[in-house]
Amino acid sequence: MSKDKKVMNELKSFIYTQLSKKYNKCLWPKSDCTKDCINAHSIQNSQILDKLASNNHVVMAVARLNLDTGPEEIEFKKVGRNKATTFTGLCKKHDSELFRPIDINEFDVSNQQQKFLFAYRSVLRELHTRIKKAIDSQNIYQEFVNKKQCDPKNMDKPMLDATMAIANAYDLYKYKQIYDNIYNSNSFTKIEHECIRIERNCPLAVSSLFDPIKSIIWLKIPEPKFIVLNVFPQKKDTIILLSYLGDHQKDLRPYADEIINASGEYQIYLLSKTILRYCENFVISPDHFNLFSQQKIDAIKNFYLATVTQIDIDHNDENLMLF
Template identity: 35%
Template sequence: MEIRPNGDQKGRFYEAIKQKFNKCLCPNMDCEKPAIRAHSVQKATALSFIEEAQHVYGLKMTLKGAEPICEFEKIGRNNASTFTGFCSQHDTELFRPIDTKPLNLKDEEQLFLIAYRSVTRELHAVFEGAAKLQHVHETNVKMGLVKADAPSISAFAPVQALHKAWLTWRYRSDHYDKNLLKGRFKEIAHSIFTISGRLPVVASSSFFPTVENPRDNKKPRIALNMIPVSANETAFIFSYPKAQSADARKFMAPVMLKNGEDRLLALSTFALDTIENFFLRPSHVDSWSAEKRASIQKAYFSTVKDGAFLAPKPEYMLF
């Protein structure tokens, strides 16, 4: 029998998703200052090349009645891609080389920091997810729906989420924090390409595993940044630990071994399969047919809900 949320359950759902995590996630994780809202995709540069009337489009998961759905939603440029991952001091000091200078795709420090911001944004997301699940469990206990000292799904879920957060932190610590503190920027490798002569339509900052639900950190995790750099050029940066280059490049091969429109379709499918923190030019999305828009929303939802693996289809083209 399918259980559908009643009004009280929906209220608890919306209360849970409001829970925020705002600890400063600096390299040593020892900062007690409150985190500020900062952009994972730079507002003044990357987002400025795709925003229209101060807005971009993003994909959002929500409830429609009793059913979860995924829809494109306009987001104010000031709110797009923000996360509370660093205090003001650490955000300013850590990212000064990318926030105050033009992007140089040969600058190893800049490339490292772009990836580091993506990694930390994901670390923040998994910590916040665990906080939301813990809130749900505590609410269930208060309402008498489960016992505090008895096994239950609501008790297990935040523990599982915290384990995921711990794995993500360990990966950042092993491959990024230690190298950042010692200035070893070359320990993170990058596969980069650009497209020129066309209007930028996508910007993203993401970090994801190359295997489903990894239980250890032996397999690479990849940062993907899609960065509009001018009115007619976009840079695409895949970043991964040099020590895990072979497996990372094998994972990226469906994109990197193609060219032209075939590469962009492969990248579009790759993005829908693996990332969620990406934004699009509003007029570009509005130019799509209703069928194409619905197809992309459905494909993205299938990867989030069911872990579906997408095969490239023309209607998945984001560019």
């Protein structure tokens, strides 16, 4: 084996090992907690996943890194409900303490604390994902430097990717602190929510957030402004919950209005495209997914993948309807 090939194989092995490591840190807002974390559900287990799962599985977009064939591939796959959408960002005690009000009670649209907790859970999961990505990118970049495959004097793509991953994690860390303060002071009304109930069976659940402004005028915005999106079934209805900081309402409302002001089939079509464009943390009921044709699955997969690199890509295709 040539020396170069040996180095590349060592780097590949380093990357796979790094990516498989868990980032285990309880994000409890009241104090520093060093307890071991559990696989905390970002989408509520006993009420929401229970409605969607079939034989204890749900369908998710799963990314698969193949270092031999190049860019990331995704596949919609059945995932066990105790693995799906979980994150190691809370210990058992704090997960239960934080989210008991939405884990044991049915969703009540007039309850500010419940709506806050849905959004908070999405924020915690996203922060955990971004910190893990920052650590992975930084460690992998450092290993490329150690193996003399990157020169730290050059601002090359691996260096920029690692730096951006850290900046993204830091953005959300600051944003999470605002949520922490609201939680610690019970000032739940500082978050604005738009809640839409549609009388229609909900075949999916989402717990995610996105920054629609930054996606368009990238880097010109000093402070990220996120819309937190939760979609879930309740009895025979679909609940869409859009949440943002009251201070961000003026800027984010136009984006939320697109979905809020639409109606009928078009509303859930727009919602479907928003999910595919911005969200990775969503699950689909396998019974519903099994009804999708191969052509529809390919259209969904291609749109989902295209928007990873080109967030403003857009076209109309009825196959992108997830409901």
